[in-house]
Amino acid sequence: MDVMEVLTNLGYRLSSFAMSLRLVDVLDILVIAYLIYRLLLLVRKTNSSRLIKGVLVFIIALWLSVDRLQALNFVLNKVVEWGVVALLVLFQPEIRRVLEQVGSSRLPFLQMFSKPQVDRHIIENAISETVAACGDMSKSRTGALIVFERHNQLDEHLRSGTKLDAEVSSELLKNIFFVKAPMHDGAVLVREGRILGAGCMLPLSKNVNLSRDLGMRHRAGIGMSENSDAVVVLVSEETGSISVAVGGMLKRHLMTETLDQLLRNELMPQEEDEEQGKKRKGIMSLLAKEKKDGEKTDE
Numbered sequence: 001m002d003v004m005e006v007l008t009n010l011g012y013r014l015s016s017f018a019m020s021l022r023l024v025d026v027l028d029i030l031v032i033a034y035l036i037y038r039l040l041l042l043v044r045k046t047n048s049s050r051l052i053k054g055v056l057v058f059i060i061a062l063w064l065s066v067d068r069l070q071a072l073n074f075v076l077n078k079v080v081e082w083g084v085v086a087l088l089v090l091f092q093p094e095i096r097r098v099l100e101q102v103g104s105s106r107l108p109f110l111q112m113f114s115k116p117q118v119d120r121h122i123i124e125n126a127i128s129e130t131v132a133a134c135g136d137m138s139k140s141r142t143g144a145l146i147v148f149e150r151h152n153q154l155d156e157h158l159r160s161g162t163k164l165d166a167e168v169s170s171e172l173l174k175n176i177f178f179v180k181a182p183m184h185d186g187a188v189l190v191r192e193g194r195i196l197g198a199g200c201m202l203p204l205s206k207n208v209n210l211s212r213d214l215g216m217r218h219r220a221g222i223g224m225s226e227n228s229d230a231v232v233v234l235v236s237e238e239t240g241s242i243s244v245a246v247g248g249m250l251k252r253h254l255m256t257e258t259l260d261q262l263l264r265n266e267l268m269p270q271e272e273d274e275e276q277g278k279k280r281k282g283i284m285s286l287l288a289k290e291k292k293d294g295e296k297t298d299e
Contacts, residue, residue, distance in 0.1 A: 058076070058079075061076060062076045062077075062080070119193075120268065122192070122193035122194075123192075123193045123267055123268055124264075124268070125167070125168065125193065126148075126167075126168035126190060126193040126194075127260060127263045127264060127267065127268075128260070129168045129169050129170045129173070130146060130168060130170075130173065130190075130233060130263065131256050131259050131260045131263070132170040132256075133170040133171075133173035133174050134146075134233060134235055134242050134256065134259060135242075135256040136170065136174060137173075137174060137177060137235045137240075138235055138240040138241070138242050138256075139240065140240075141236070141237060141238070141239070141240040142174070142177050142178070142179065142235065142237065143177065143179075143184070143217055143235060143236065143237030144173070144177045144188075144233070144234065144235035145177075145186070145187040145188065145202070145217050145220065145221055145232070145233075145234055145235075146173070146187065146188045146190060146232070146233040146234075147187050147188065147189050147190065147200070147202070147221075147224055147230050147231075147232050147233075148190045148230060148231040148232070148233070148263070148266075148267055149189060149190065149191040149192075149228075149230055150228075150229045150230060150231065150266075150267070151229055152228040152229050152230065154189060154191075154228060154230065157187075157189065157197075157200050157201065157202060157224075158189055158196055158197045158200060160186075160200050160201040161183070161186050161187070161189070161197040161198055161199040161200030161201065162183055162197060162198050162199050163196065163197050164195050164196060164197055164198055165194060165195075165196060166194065166195045167193075167194060167195070168190060168193060168194065168195055172195065173188065173195075176188055176198050177235075182199070183198040183199030185199070186198060186199030186200050186201060187199075187200045187201075187202050187220070187221075187224070187232075188200070202220040202221070202223060202224045203220070203223040203224065203227055204216070204219045204220055204223045205219045205220075205222040205223035205226055205248070206223070206226075207222065207226070207248070210222065214250075215236075215237075215238070217234060217236075217237070218234055218236070218243065218245075218250065221234045221243070221245045221250075222245045222248060222250055224245070225245040225246055225247055225248055225249070226247075226248040229247070231244065231245075231246055231263065231266045231267060232244065232245040232246070233259070233263070241253050241254075242254045242255075242256070242259055244259065244262055244263075246266060
């Protein structure tokens with residue numbers, strides 16, 4: 001009976017709490033949950049986990065010193081007064097990265113004021129020409145770094161290179177990344193199916209867990225995908241391997257067919273249907289097959 005009474009009481013309290021919730025309360029909870037989720041993602045993707053542990057140890061020490069260790073409690077309280085400023089300084093790169101992503105992203109309620117979507121055929125042509133160029137550069141082992149901009153604006157990186165305004169073509173990409181070309185070391189920036197810049201400098205990834213075999217080009221591509229929602233296509237100069245970086249993750253040793261399907265799925269979102277589900281299954285099977293082949297070579 002005691003257990004039943006406890007469960008009944010608990011159910012009554014939960015139902016009373018649910019009935020007392022307002023729409024504003026639900027929104028408040030969702031906002032807090034989203035902020036905590038973003039904070040956990042930020043800690044996981046950076047080297048901030050150790051710093052977070054240090055802050056937790058400090059808080060526990062402050063709590064234990066209350067009414068017990070007066071001298072230690074006095075020192076810790078003085079540290080707390082400047083703790084906010086110290087945390088802002090320590091987390092400055094991460095805070096700046098988050099603010100840049102928020103400021104450069106196109107918020108949903110502002111999309112009504114943006115210009116209409118680009119013609120689908122332009123994006124398809126850009127993807128086809130990119131795949132063809134990457135296939136040829138893979139055979140000739142010509143290094144390449146191509147960034148497809150999505151929602152996050154990359155104007156800051158565009159200013160670091162040479163501005164262009166041209167349609168994406170296989171021949172143009174191969175000429176840009178030709179080993180003796182003046183802009184072959186930088187990245188090509190593609191926006192809405194057009195090449196806007198070449199020779200652009202990208203931020204390097206700060207992920208210390210990356211393979212040591214990855215060169216500066218791949219670290220720059222991963223870093224770009226970490227700092228934005230861009231899709232980055234890479235061709236290794238040493239092995240000719242084709243890779244794609246999205247969201248800080250690198251998919252390596254891709255065939256041109258897989259590259260084409262990946263770019264179409266990332267740059268041309270479609271409604272979920274049976275055909276789309278079949279395409280995704282096809283991509284996963286191709287990736288699984290190529291992963292076995294790609295283990296032979298690594299960069």
